Structures are given as C-alpha cells and as structure tokens.
Amino acid sequence: MPVTEPTSRFLRACFRLPTDATPVWFMRQAGRYMPEYQAIRRQHKSILEMIIRPDIAAEITLQPVDVLGVDAAILFADILLPLPPMGLQLEFIAGRGPVIHNPVRTQEDLAHLGQVDVQADLGHVFEAIRLVRAELQGRDIPLIGFAGAPFTLASYMIEGGPSRNFVETKKLMYGQPETWHALMQRLTPILIDYLLAQVDAGAQAIQLFDSWVGILHPVDYRRFVQPYSQSILRSLMSQTDVPVIHFGVGATTLLPDMKAAGGHVIGLDWRVPLDQGWAMLGDDVAVQGNLDPTALFAPRSELTRQVEDVLTRAGGRPGHIFNLGHGILQHTPVENVRAVVDMVHEWTTS
C-alpha cells in the first residue's frame, strides 16, 4: 500500500479499506459492444492499428468511464502485444480471434525469439497511459494497466491461437519440460519490465490475466506455472505501491495456489459463488467479481437478482470490487451494463 491511503473507491477496495460504495468496473469494458467504439473501429483496418495509436487507445479507454460511470479505467490494449516484438507473426482474424502464424513448439523455435526492449517496442502503451492519466486529471478514476500471465501467453505462442484442449501446450509441458521452463523464464522478465514500465508511465493498478490457466490440474499449476507468476507478482508488489489483481477463468481449484503466487486482489469467475471463493482464499486478500457475463443479456429483474446475489455474498465486507466473472461479451446491451453500475452503487451506498 502507498504511504498515503488512496481516496478512490477502487484503490481503497484493492487494499481492503472501507469505501462509500462498492467500486465497479468490467473486464473488456472498452470494446466492440459500445457504439462509440464501433464508430472508431470503422475508421481502422485492424484492432492492432487502433491499439498502437496512443491517442486512439486513450480515447477508447476513456469511453466507458463516461458512458458507464465505472470506478476505474482499464487501458485499451491486448495481452498479446509483447509477442510481435519477440518475432511472432500475430494477426487478429475476424470471427476467429488472434492467430500466430509461427507458433513456438521446439527449443529451436525458442532460440529464434527476439529480445524485447519494452520502451522501444511497446512505447505506445506507455504513451497511451500518459494520455489517459492526463485526461483523467482531477477525477478520482484510477487507470488499470495489465498483461497476460506467462502461462496464458505461452499457450497462445504454442497453440498459435485460441485452443479448446491445449494439447500442444501440454505436450510441450509434459514432453519437453526444459523447453517449457526456458520459455517461461524468457517471458517472465519481459512481463516484469512491461508491467513496471506501465506503473512508471502512470498505471495505478495492474491486473495479471491468466485467462486460460483453469485448464490445468493444481499439481501442474504448481510445477509449471506458479513460480513464474509469483516472480512477476512479487516484483510488482515489492517494487511499486500499486495494487495487483490476479485473475483466471474456471480456476476454482487453483485459487489457493494463485493466491500463494501473489496479488492484493484475486479475480473470481462466476462458477464459484463469491462467498465460497473468498472463503477458499482467506480474509487477507481482496476479491474481484463475479457476475456471469451472460447475465447482462437477461431481463432487468433477472439481472438485478444476480447482481444482488453477488453483493449479498460479498456481505458489505471491505475488499470487494464488483466485476464480471470474465470479459464483456460482444452484443451486450450497453444500457444493461450501465444499469449494473447504478445498481451496485445504490445497493451498497451506506
């Protein structure tokens, strides 16, 4: 925690300090479900083209702050940004998601990966952070930076895109453990540099997205993943005073090990009732979550029921940040997202 207690709802909740209302933001709150985003999207050929333009990235980052009234902004970027500087040919293909045309599956592939100089290669991210911070000056809305965790990044690098069963990832993990560990050792310092530079540029909190880690058995998590995530989380927690959020999807059985790896806040997906998840983690950590993203498609009465269920399970205890259990889905009605912000604030205002 910083020397002076933070004033914003979001940062206070990260440190389990009392707040006037429960803070709320949404994973992927800046994105294609918003008409304001679509208007910018139509003017650009690709998503990457928008991300690397600091002015555009900053503008998109700020859209949900104004439209939704959320308590934090999260930088418009992508977890795969550190991959192209390593020599990976990344393309976002409509309807298919990210594709990496030269996946990494051998020691030789690994040897060919390029060095990353985060300032030279990812300077646009830091510039976007500076622009957002300047725009938010005078408002108590913190900006969240983020990166993909090494397991999730490695899985994209190995599979060459999204995967259902992660067979190639596990084949490499089980069959070439030295290559796996070398890849994780390669990614870890890059991610530390990248995240520390985001904080230097002005990010006031960091989320480490280990989106696909829930595909692992806990023993495999501890053998193949935890040391590297821990190294990143501990570096951030010892070298900065910003709070760190650690998140995975479908990772209920990994929660105690993810907490041990680090983070002031553990993100919960919607599969675990918030009170059960928090009980598994213990009361020395904050939690973020965990409305089912599909609830945002439900009629208002059902949506209200589900929001209130999450809040009831949180029980008004300091240290709850309201969010979804995963990112906002395409076609989500914006008015429902805005309604959730209001519900959370009204329901929890003391």
Next chain:
Amino acid sequence: MPVTEPTSRFLRACFRLPTDATPVWFMRQAGRYMPEYQAIRRQHKSILEMIIRPDIAAEITLQPVDVLGVDAAILFADILLPLPPMGLQLEFIAGRGPVIHNPVRTQEDLAHLGQVDVQADLGHVFEAIRLVRAELQGRDIPLIGFAGAPFTLASYMIEGGPSRNFVETKKLMYGQPETWHALMQRLTPILIDYLLAQVDAGAQAIQLFDSWVGILHPVDYRRFVQPYSQSILRSLMSQTDVPVIHFGVGATTLLPDMKAAGGHVIGLDWRVPLDQGWAMLGDDVAVQGNLDPTALFAPRSELTRQVEDVLTRAGGRPGHIFNLGHGILQHTPVENVRAVVDMVHEWTTS
C-alpha cells in the same frame, strides 16, 4: 444394487464393493484415435451412418475391449441421437462438430418439436446393445449405455452446435424461463424412456453426460437443471438395478448439487484432485476419473507419474473407477492408452 452382488470389477466398484484391481475404462474409448475404427470410418460417408447400423456400432463398441483390455465397454453412439426424431436437422461437419440447422429458441420452435417413440425412432441403439451383449457373452465385461443430460442436450438444441459462451442458452434460460422449463420437461421423459430401454436391451450401467453443465453458476444449476437431471437419475435408480454414473466437465463447484441430483458414481474431471473431489462428495458415493486426457500424449515417465497420482489420491478405497477427466482426444497414441490400463491394474492388484 441388484439382489446378487455383481462379479465384474467395474460393476462392483460402482457399488463401492471391494475389487481385485481398480477397474478402468475411457470415455470415448471407441473412436477415431484407433486405427481399427479408422478402417471402418473410411468405408462410410458419415459418423451417423455408422451409428445407426447396429452391426457396425457393435463392432466399434467392442474394438477397445480387445485392443486395450478395459474393464467395461461403452456403446458407440452419440448423445445427440434423440434430437433428429424431434425434428432437429443434425449434421456432423468435419472440423466443426455437430451442427443443428434449425435451433430451438422460442416457444414456437418448441411447439414444433416432434414426439419421440424411442422404440420406433432409436431401435438401432437397442439392437446394437443386444449385439454387443451377445458378443460379450461369457466375458465379465459390462456394457455401459448412456445419454446426454437435459441441460447439455438443450444447449446444443439452442446454440445449434458447440458453443464457447452459451449466450443463447442463457438468454433463453434467463429471458424465457417458461420456455426453458418447457424444453426441459419435454426432454426429461424422452431421456427416461431412452435410458430405461437401453437397460431393457441389456445395458448393465448408465452414464448421464452433462458435459457442458460446468458453464453454470450453482444457483442456476439448482434453478434450471437439477430437478430434471434428478428426475432422470431417480427413475433409473428406482426402476432398474444398474449403477448410474453422473458426469460433468469443469463442474467442481457443482459437485454437491450433482450428487444430490443422483447417481451411484460421480465423474470427476481433471481440474479437481481426486481426493478433494471425493471429499466434496462424501463417502457414500463412488467416483470415476480423473486423468487429464492430454497426459496420454506425454512421455511414459510423466504419464506414469500422473496415473500414480490419481491412484494415490484414490487411496485404494473401494468405489474408484479409473477413467479420464474427459473423452479421449483425437491423435491419442493407442499404445499409451493400453499402457494406462496395465499400469492401473498392476498398481492396484492386491
């Protein structure tokens, strides 16, 4: 349990009776990873064409019994078979999986569904069961029948195929709950008839596959799914003396509710260590699982380590059926599958 104690390892373990060795079978053990299957597949235009031929289905069912030395056979069929008789246009498209060309998303769609007479419409399944039982005469290898659970079938009917986020399913569930419940009420008696007829034809155990139920919050499981699964499981358990296995993927947080719905055996996926999963369920139920299917691609030493981990966690307690945490994946090396059968038998032989 039947009046006379069963003699086979598999059936004894289902009823938590001591066995001479831990029984082992594999979900999707009859299928495309086997050269013997591929040889038959090449002679037919589609998978459905093979399934509806009782002689072919029986032959494929028996292949892994001889090749692998497993302790049970499972009928070569598909959970979606009850859908075409209801008027759904089902097609298996290579590389994409099952597609339903006329998904069910409204009360009107539901009203147009046809009546199912399981004997008339699915007689080939019962004939295949009779053929397999005749072939297995004199061998103590039980035959497992199965069906998809109503949630998983409904999700295919609504989405029109496999899904990542199950948005349409949940939109219907949350937005048209009366249509959802009507659909579940429609499916439940069909599945009861279908499974009872499989037992009548000679199936000696039943597995209810609720493959995709792990996408649900436990509260939604209890509201929208549990009563229907329970009705099916209870009908089987009261009207037959065969053991019933109840299985879902990624369903750790649902385990107590799935157990409450019914089943002599609860199937565990690999995300939950077997001892933890069994502890969540209590000791009045058997468990099946739970090797990670990708472990079958690992070098022998790693595969052995993972098999022994599962067996160690089972602790030699009666009531463990060794299986994977999900179905065998395409391209799985057959020699590794066979090696697991031997490992399990040798490791657990007293």
